Amino acid sequence: KNEVEQSPQNLTAQEGEFITINCSYSVGISALHWLQQHPGGGIVSLFMLSSGKKKHGRLIATINIQEKHSSLHITASHPRDSAVYICAVWDNYGQNFVFGPGTRLSVLP
Amino acid sequence: EAGVAQSPRYKIIEKRQSVAFWCNPISGHATLYWYQQILGQGPKLLIQFQNNGVVDDSQLPKDRFSAERLKGVDSTLKIQPAKLEDSAVYLCASSARFSGGNNEQFFGPGTRLTVL
Numbered sequence: 001k002n003e004v005e006q007s008p009q010n011l012t013a014q015e016g017e018f019i020t021i022n023c024s025y026s027v028g029i030s031a032l033h034w035l036q037q038h039p040g041g042g043i044v045s046l047f048m049l050s051s052g053k054k055k056h057g058r059l060i061a062t063i064n065i066q067e068k069h070s071s072l073h074i075t076a077s078h079p080r081d082s083a084v085y086i087c088a089v090w091d092n093y094g095q096n097f098v099f100g101p102g103t104r105l106s107v108l109p
Numbered sequence: 110e111a112g113v114a115q116s117p118r119y120k121i122i123e124k125r126q127s128v129a130f131w132c133n134p135i136s137g138h139a140t141l142y143w144y145q146q147i148l149g150q151g152p153k154l155l156i157q158f159q160n161n162g163v164v165d166d167s168q169l170p171k172d173r174f175s176a177e178r179l180k181g182v183d184s185t186l187k188i189q190p191a192k193l194e195d196s197a198v199y200l201c202a203s204s205a206r207f208s209g210g211n212n213e214q215f216f217g218p219g220t221r222l223t224v225l
Contacts, residue, residue: 004151031211043152043200043216050211086151090211096165097142097214099151 003027004100006087012106019074021103023087026068034061034072035086037102077107111135113217115201121223127189130220134203142214143176143186144200152200158184191224
């Protein structure tokens with residue numbers, strides 16, 4: 001079983017739809033990061049969470065430490081949101097980052 | 110502020126050849142990471158430096174991979190000899206300081222390696 005899992009693996013949405021990407025993890029963590037990777041490889045950090053909820057523009061990230069689960073929501077999705085979204089956690093025991101496999105999102109106009 | 114620079118952006122080599130990648134982190138960033146990202150997977154940490162010292166290289170295949178950060182600034186990652194399964198994107202990232210999971214990482218554009 002992978003330490004960090006994401007669902008769905010692939011997601012296609014129509015412009016304007018509300019999107020949810022889920023991340024679950026099995027290790028003890030001190031922080032969870034959501035990253036965005038565009039075609040061509042560049043990765044951008046979206047959020048860093050240790051509890052609760054954060055919002056930035058149309059993006060919202062939540063985390064439930066007890067359930068070891070986090071969600072990334074995109075409101076009013078746009079084709080420019082098309083990218084791979086990666087969940088990464090800081091493993092307290094291993095003292096390193098563990099990355100999920102990513103969710104590939106395509107938003108159609 | 111300039112971002113993390115990597116070169117080359119693309120490299121194609123034959124198996125058993127050698128290859129080197131270069132990374133220049135954001136100025137002043139003490140921590141530097143090298144990741145391997147195989148197509149369809151998330152990044153996997155290869156090695157982490159704090160200044161010019163190695164913090165974690167437990168997942169670096171040391172029989173063929175090596176990395177250095179001699180002056181605590183830029184870094185090189187070398188593969189010698191390359192295998193087909195080394196085909197991947199090699200990402201470099203840096204952060205201002207090492208504080209466990211609470212440090213934001215800034216990623217370079219990556220080097221896409223194809224081994225034929």
